[in-house]
Amino acid sequence: MKLIFESIRQALQVTRRKLARTILHWRLRDRPLQEILAAERRMRGKDQIDTLRQADIVIVSFGKSGRTWLRVMLSHLFRVMYKLPENAVMGFDNFHNINAAVPKVFFTHDNYIKDFTGEFDSKKSFYGKRVVLLARDPRDVAVSQFFQWKFRIKPAKLEINNYPPRDADISLYDFVTGDNGGGSIQAVSDFLNLWAREAGNIDNLHVLRYEDLRATPDIELRRLLDFMQVDASDADVDAAVAYSSYENMKKMEGSSQFRLSGDRLKPGDKGNPDSFKVRRAKVGGYRDYFDDDQVAAIDQQLASTLDPVFKYSDSTPAT
Numbered sequence: 001m002k003l004i005f006e007s008i009r010q011a012l013q014v015t016r017r018k019l020a021r022t023i024l025h026w027r028l029r030d031r032p033l034q035e036i037l038a039a040e041r042r043m044r045g046k047d048q049i050d051t052l053r054q055a056d057i058v059i060v061s062f063g064k065s066g067r068t069w070l071r072v073m074l075s076h077l078f079r080v081m082y083k084l085p086e087n088a089v090m091g092f093d094n095f096h097n098i099n100a101a102v103p104k105v106f107f108t109h110d111n112y113i114k115d116f117t118g119e120f121d122s123k124k125s126f127y128g129k130r131v132v133l134l135a136r137d138p139r140d141v142a143v144s145q146f147f148q149w150k151f152r153i154k155p156a157k158l159e160i161n162n163y164p165p166r167d168a169d170i171s172l173y174d175f176v177t178g179d180n181g182g183g184s185i186q187a188v189s190d191f192l193n194l195w196a197r198e199a200g201n202i203d204n205l206h207v208l209r210y211e212d213l214r215a216t217p218d219i220e221l222r223r224l225l226d227f228m229q230v231d232a233s234d235a236d237v238d239a240a241v242a243y244s245s246y247e248n249m250k251k252m253e254g255s256s257q258f259r260l261s262g263d264r265l266k267p268g269d270k271g272n273p274d275s276f277k278v279r280r281a282k283v284g285g286y287r288d289y290f291d292d293d294q295v296a297a298i299d300q301q302l303a304s305t306l307d308p309v310f311k312y313s314d315s316t317p318a319t
Contacts, residue, residue, distance in 0.1 A: 006094045017047065037160050038115070044160075045116025048108060049125060051092055055106035057228050058126060061134035062191045063109050063183065064144035066210040069244055070134060071107055073221065077232060077240035078102050103228065110191075111161065123198040131202055132224065133195050136210035137312045138188035139286040139298055142176040145183025149175070173294055176286070177301055185298065189305040196307040209310070211283050217241045 021040055028036045052058060061067045075090045082099045095102040114120045149163050157163070163182035164170055170178070178184050199205055206227040213220040218241050225232050242248075282288075287295050299313075306312060 006097055009097075010091055010094060033159070040160060041112050041115035045112035045114065048111075048113050049116055051106050052108070052113065052125060052129065054104060055092070055129065056103035057105045057132065058129045059105060059107045059132045059134060060110050060126075060195070061107075062136070062138075062141055062188050064141050064148055065134050065136035066213065067107055067109075067134060069249065070208075070213070072249060073217075073240045073244035074105065076243040077221075077225075077230075077236055080236050080239050081232060103230070121194070123195065123202065126198075127201055127203070129202075130204040130228070132206045132208055132227065134208050134210065135192055135310055137284070137286075137302075138185045138192070138306060139176070139302055139312075140282070140284065141188045142183055142185045143172065143286045143289060145188075146172050146175045149182055172289055177298060185301055186305060189302070189307075192310060193305075193307050196309050207310075214283055217244075 020043065024039055024043060025036060028039060059067065059070065071090055075088065075095070078084060078090070078095050078099075079086065079088065082095075082101060084095060084098055084102075088095075090105060090107075092106055093104045096104045113125055117125055119125060149158075149166070153161075153163065155166070158166060161182060164175075175183075176185055179186060199207075204227075206224065208220060208224055218237055221237050221241060222232075225237070286298065290298065302312060
């Protein structure tokens, strides 16, 4: 019964936000598009900072860095620990509202808060929070962003998040190495670099690299849970790792088994594997799309733009 109430509550929240955006666009209908988009970004930022202030844990990542995988992993862990409904996926406080022992976890790409606060060069709003930064190699992220742009992202998000038009004639290489604001290597590096500069100002920060989570998921999940102050058994951890395996997630996305996830875990087109949320999950997989000279140029771009604290280099193995 609680799950049904949570489903209704989440649906009403989504409807309220869509209605608020529709009203905003109507009120500003005679204004320039960029002014309308800026106002919508501020509105979204207000919603996000309200959530941030209520959160027990904040998990921040650039899009396509493995957030969905981590969300499914944590969802199953809490379902096992507290006997929550099968296949339900964590939102912000839906699990907490079913069982108060589950922390309120805010998963965010940190897209809009700065538009509300004006904190474009700092992470001041996050200083007092317990923050997990989920990082992934910008080269792999940028390739995944290309397929997200081509096959998954909703039209309304293209302009507000500064992606090129869907019909733009941009090759994968040009998208990855270019200066588009949506998901290039430069955009991902800028995002991570700011977090690196601000790390010393955040009292409780845990950096989790996607590649480490892939290599030793049980060890990295245990370290994460210790940071989150969650006391889980080894059996709970093992169950979460097994459930969130690439093969199982791919199968569940294809059969729409996830609950309370909206469109987040649905393929754009079941006949197109590049439209799936769970696409390849390959470390160093960007190399599969480029010739040797292009790979060398991409590696050089990363070396010249990304803070070395993240330990990404052209020696990252493909796995």
